[in-house]
Amino acid sequence: xxxxxxxEDRTILTRLEEDMWREVTRFDxxxxxxxxxxxxxxxxxxxxxxxxxxxxxxxxxxxxAVLPLPNLAIxxxxxxxxxxxxxxxxxxxxxxxxxxxxxxxxxxxxxxxMRFHQGTPYQP
Numbered sequence: 293x294x295x296x297x298x299x300e301d302r303t304i305l306t307r308l309e310e311d312m313w314r315e316v317t318r319f320d321x322x323x324x325x326x327x328x329x330x331x332x333x334x335x336x337x338x339x340x341x342x343x344x345x346x347x348x349x350x351x352x353x354x355x356x357a358v359l360p361l362p363n364l365a366i367x368x369x370x371x372x373x374x375x376x377x378x379x380x381x382x383x384x385x386x387x388x389x390x391x392x393x394x395x396x397x398x399x400x401x402x403x404x405x406m407r408f409h410q411g412t413p414y415q416p
Contacts, residue, residue: 295368301404305366305397308404309376310359319352329398329405337391337411356383361393372399380411390414 308327311317318324325348332344357380364378376395381388391411397404 295371297366297368297374301374301399302366305374305376305404306360306364308397308406309364309378309395310361312406313355313357313359313361313380313382315352315355318355319349321348321350324348326402327404327406329407332405332407332409334408335410337389337413357381369396373397374399374404379414390416 311323311327328344328348330344332347334342334347336342361378362381364376366374366376369375374397376393376397378393380391380393382391383389391413394408394410394412395406396408398407
């Protein structure tokens with residue numbers, strides 16, 4: 293069975309994924325509480341595993357990521373579950389790090405929430 297992503301959902305999911313890379317939203321407690329699911333976890337680019345509590349941060353830090361997110365693609369796994377993939381290019385202390393990113397988002401009564409995220413390093 294194939295599911296079709298609406299233009300509205302594509303716009304919302306793209307904005308939400310990019311908001312994870314914008315300081316003004318990424319470090320906003322309300323945004324984080326609303327957008328990370330209660331059972332969220334992440335396999336970080338470093339290989340470490342992070343829980344929701346570990347990923348929610350209140351200490352803003354500069355984020356130097358390329359936006360819009362390169363090669364962003366979204367596909368529905370079912371009518372309420374979306375898989376978002378893209379490549380990230382982020383500068384940390386003058387060094388550019390690249391990663392292939394993958395997020396699973398679930399549609400809830402209060403909007404889309406991120407359930408899972410993974411970053412895998414690569415060199416272009």
